[in-house]
Amino acid sequence: xxxxxxxxxxxxxxxxxxxxxxxxxxxxxxxxxxxxxxxxxxxxxxxxxxxxxxxxxxxxxxxxxxxxxxxxxxxxxxxxxxxxxxxxxxxxxxxxxxxxxxxxxxxxxxxxxxxxxxxxxxxxxxxxxxxxxxxxxxxxxxxxxxxxxxxxxxxxxxxxxxxxxxxxxxxxxxxxxxxxxxxxxxxxxxxxxxxxxxxxxxxxxxxxxxxxxxxxxxxxxxxxxxxxxxxxxxxxxxxxxxxxxxxxxxxxxxxxxxxxxxxxxxxxxxxxxx
Amino acid sequence: xxxxxxxxxxxxxxxxxxxxxxxxxxxxxxxxxxxxxxxxxxxxxxxxxxxxxxxxxxxxxxxxxxxxxxxxxxxxxxxxxxxxxxxxxxxxxxxxxxxxxxxxxxxxxxxxxxxxxxxxxxxxxxxxxxxxxxxxxxxxxxxxxxxxxxxxxxxxxxxxxxxxxxxxxxxxxxxxxxxxxxxxxxxxxxxxxxxxxxxxxxxxxxxxxxxxxxxxxxxxxxxxxxxxxxxxxxxxxxxxxxxxxxxxxxxxxxxxxxxxxxxxxxxxxxxxxxxxxxxxxxxxxxxxxxxxxxxxxxxxxxxxxxxxxxxxxxxxxxxxxxxxxxxxxxxxxxxxxxxxxxxxxxxxxxxxxxx
Numbered sequence: 001x002x003x004x005x006x007x008x009x010x011x012x013x014x015x016x017x018x019x020x021x022x023x024x025x026x027x028x029x030x031x032x033x034x035x036x037x038x039x040x041x042x043x044x045x046x047x048x049x050x051x052x053x054x055x056x057x058x059x060x061x062x063x064x065x066x067x068x069x070x071x072x073x074x075x076x077x078x079x080x081x082x083x084x085x086x087x088x089x090x091x092x093x094x095x096x097x098x099x100x101x102x103x104x105x106x107x108x109x110x111x112x113x114x115x116x117x118x119x120x121x122x123x124x125x126x127x128x129x130x131x132x133x134x135x136x137x138x139x140x141x142x143x144x145x146x147x148x149x150x151x152x153x154x155x156x157x158x159x160x161x162x163x164x165x166x167x168x169x170x171x172x173x174x175x176x177x178x179x180x181x182x183x184x185x186x187x188x189x190x191x192x193x194x195x196x197x198x199x200x201x202x203x204x205x206x207x208x209x210x211x212x213x214x215x216x217x218x219x220x221x222x223x224x225x226x227x228x229x230x231x232x233x234x235x236x237x238x239x240x241x242x243x244x245x246x247x248x249x250x251x252x253x254x255x256x257x258x259x260x261x262x263x264x265x266x267x268x269x270x271x272x273x274x
Numbered sequence: 275x276x277x278x279x280x281x282x283x284x285x286x287x288x289x290x291x292x293x294x295x296x297x298x299x300x301x302x303x304x305x306x307x308x309x310x311x312x313x314x315x316x317x318x319x320x321x322x323x324x325x326x327x328x329x330x331x332x333x334x335x336x337x338x339x340x341x342x343x344x345x346x347x348x349x350x351x352x353x354x355x356x357x358x359x360x361x362x363x364x365x366x367x368x369x370x371x372x373x374x375x376x377x378x379x380x381x382x383x384x385x386x387x388x389x390x391x392x393x394x395x396x397x398x399x400x401x402x403x404x405x406x407x408x409x410x411x412x413x414x415x416x417x418x419x420x421x422x423x424x425x426x427x428x429x430x431x432x433x434x435x436x437x438x439x440x441x442x443x444x445x446x447x448x449x450x451x452x453x454x455x456x457x458x459x460x461x462x463x464x465x466x467x468x469x470x471x472x473x474x475x476x477x478x479x480x481x482x483x484x485x486x487x488x489x490x491x492x493x494x495x496x497x498x499x500x501x502x503x504x505x506x507x508x509x510x511x512x513x514x515x516x517x518x519x520x521x522x523x524x525x526x527x528x529x530x531x532x533x534x535x536x537x538x539x540x541x542x543x544x545x546x547x548x549x550x551x552x553x554x555x556x557x558x559x560x561x562x563x564x565x566x567x568x569x570x571x572x573x574x575x576x577x578x579x580x581x582x583x584x585x586x587x588x589x590x591x592x593x594x595x596x597x598x599x600x601x602x603x604x605x606x607x608x609x610x611x612x613x614x615x616x617x618x619x620x621x622x623x624x625x626x627x628x629x
Contacts, residue, residue, distance in 0.1 A: 043523035045496075046503040050524070065323060065350075123358060130362045142370055221358065225318040225349035225370060236323025236350050240575075242496040243523070 031254060038247035045244065056248040066249050069233035073213050075144060076229065080151035080212040081205050087152065088159025088204060093193070095160070096167035107160070114157045118217035125150050126221040142224025150218050155208035162207065166200030202264070210257075315554030316345040320359070320371040320546075323350030325575065330562075333570030338561040344554045353380050360389040360546060372549035373558050375416065378540040382609035385412040391545040397556045400563035403581035407604055413544035414559050417568075417577035419515035420536040420596060420604065421458060422529045429508040437532045438466045440484065440509055447488040450507035452498050456623040457612060458537070462511050465534040471608045474619060481627055491628060502527055513539050518576040518594055535603040536596065540580070 041051035060066055091110060095103055113121060129141040140146040174196070178188045194201065216231040223229060228236070230253065234246050317339075321327055327348050335346045349356075349371055356374060361384075363369040376384060384390050390412045395401040398414070408415035423434045430445065440449045451459045463484070464470065464477030490507055492498045495516060501507040503525045517529045543562055545555040561567060568579035572586050576594045579585070586595040596604070 042503075044499045044503045044520065044525055046500050063324075063328070065327070122355075126359065127362050130366065134365055220351050220355045223349075223351070225320075226347040228323065228350055232351065233323060235352070236327070238324070238496070239322050239352070240325040241519075242499060 034247050034250045034254070037244050038251045040244050040247075043241075043243040045242070056244045057252075059243075059245050060248060060252075063233075063237065063245065065228055065233040065236070066230065069228045069230035070253070072144070072223075072227055073230040076148050076151055076219075077209045077213040079144070079148035080155050081208040083148060083152035084155030084159045084208045085201065085205060088156050088163060089194075089201065091156075092160050092163035092167060093189075096164050096170075107164075110160045111157045113154045118154065118215065121153065122150070122218040122221035125153075125218065129222070141222060142227070144224075144227075147219060147222045147224075147229075150222050151212040151215060154211055154215060154218065158207040158211060159204040162200050162204045163197060166197045170196060206261070206264070213257075314343045315551045315557070316347065317372045317551055317554035317558045318347045318349055318370065319373045319375070319543075319558065320349045320351070320356050321373075321375040322352070323348070326375075326541075329571060329574050332574075333567040334558070334561050337566060338564065339558065342557060342561075344557055346558065353377065357384060360384055361387055363546075363548065364389055366548060368550040369546045369548040371546050372551055372555040373543055374546055375541060375543050376413075378415075378538075378542055379607060379609045379612050381410070381413045381542045381544055383613055384544070385410075386610075386613065389547055391547045391549065391552065393545065393559075394556075398560045398563065400560055400581060403583045404563065405580055405582050407606060408538070408540055408580050410542070413542040414563060415580035416541045416543050416562050417515075417571050417575070418538050418540045418580055419513045419577050419594070420531065420538050420600070421462070421511060422514045422517060422531050422536075423509065424502065424512045424517050424520075424527045424529055425509040426502065426505060426526055427528045428526065429505065433528070433530055434509065435530065435533050436466065437462045437511065437534055440511070441466075441480070441487070443487065445509055447490070448506075448508040449484065449487070450490040450492055450498055450501055450510045451484075452495060452510070452512075453491055453493045453628070454495070455511070456620060456627075457616065459511060460619055460623065461537065461607070462532075462534075465532075471537070471605060472611050474611075474615065478622055478626070485627060499523070499525055515539075515576040515578075515594060521593075522576075531596065531600050531603070533603075535605055536600055538604055538606055540606065541577075 037045060038056055039052045039054070040049040041053045041055075042049055091106075094100070095107055100106065125146075126141060129146055133139055133141065140149075170193075175188050175192050178192045179185070183191065214231060215229075216235060219229045219232055223232060230249070234249060237246055319330070321330065327350055330348070331346075339346050353376060356371075356376065357380060359370065360374065374381075374384070374390075381390070392411055393414070401414070404414060408418060423437065423439065425434055427433075429448070434440070439445075460474045460477040460481060461469075461471065462477070463480040464474045467476040467480040469476035490501065492501055492507070495512070498507065498510055498512065499520050502510070502520065503523075505526070514529055517527060521527060543559055545552060545559070549555050563581055565579075565581070565584045568581055568584050571577050572579060572590055572594065576590075578594060578596070585591065
């Protein structure tokens, strides 16, 4: 190995490390700033801070909307995740296994909620639900079911994209072996296919939950009287106040989600998933 | 057959006992206090959330509505979704909201779209106290404040008196405007360049002059507060109540009313045309106008009362109130002009001023 090639390898390695560090720094910067800001003493966010306090965390008890919003977001997020998987898993298997006529068109259709702005989806769904109520007397608008159905729409693209990517590299001979040994299609799906694509299913569930939990635009139109989601509660708080309370709420949310991911990690290695 | 039965019922002479019972019932009903007619109802209030919702809960719901037995449910979101919902639900026999809170211009827009119920002010005990400048036939004013000039007294040593002072070359590069306040900014510029509330056009040329001096454009009210705090900006136009909140938060500013006049920001409440419970909605509007809740919004939010039987007193009068001379210059925006011109004003702002 020549000195030249050695030095170019060292430079390459250093460049890779530097890029990794910068990438991580960029990704962690919002979390770092939110955490830092939540302890600022000054009500108007400006640098440098006047001092540090835990006051904004204690203020949260005076804003019941944040707790209510968190619970509603959690409920809708879980329903949307389950609904997204229930629709996304069969759709992905169907699209990746069978050469369907118009399969590409179906895939584009399933991806379309990512292309259409959320605010347009929210408005369109609201108007559609009103028309449905006129026709059937079913009050879907303002119900958790209506909200969850709308959120399912935005989780489907994530589920389908992640699962089809996983299924492309799937070795079908394992399934064939199972069927040769007497397993029917359903048993093969449950015992072979799903366990193999489990990391992708978990990743899809995580992405779906995060997308639903943080959704603001669709929820704004479909949330019912007496209900709020956490993003709406944060937005509404900012309408009248600009103190670091929202940073404190966000930090608590980050801690809870991170805790959830750590627990999940005990069952599925997240590093293999995302 | 059915028609015959109906005719018989209509033409049948009522017995003396029935007539006496009806008269007694009608008489008893008129003797009941108005609020009790709404007792036991449910009112859904479409409103902004956060502090505005919390203070309604504290000053309107807890002390008045709960005692009247009217259940209040808040439907919180922003103006745009609220207006969209009102328009989309027009065809429903029963809308999802009874009462809606909107800005003056938003309320006018909804009235012109036919989504609001014209109020019967005889059903509001406190209606006679509403400030005449703020009265409309489709809403009640809840709170108001005026548009003033905010300045940093350590940097702007000579207190401004006019919007024109923002154009003073001494402060070039230290004046800020807020992107989302494009309407009021063009309006203010128009007021010192031959325009008025029915004609914002002269404001455009004046703002282009300000642009040449290096005006800072910040995206939101919050960004303006931060820029004032760090003294990156020394002077701007803002609602007085916001200025008071920023003073409370330690921003080094003073406020002054421009000599061109005091244009008001009014938060209004109206009843939706297809409100499921109009009696409860009237009870809510009446409670909003009562002196107790109005005082609560003075103390906790820094906005002025919209009724003339209550004035801010003591320190609050100094901080949030307006003098008799200032009150004489109060004016409300021409909502019709704004509704017709908003899109072209926004287009000019984005393409010509901000570019």
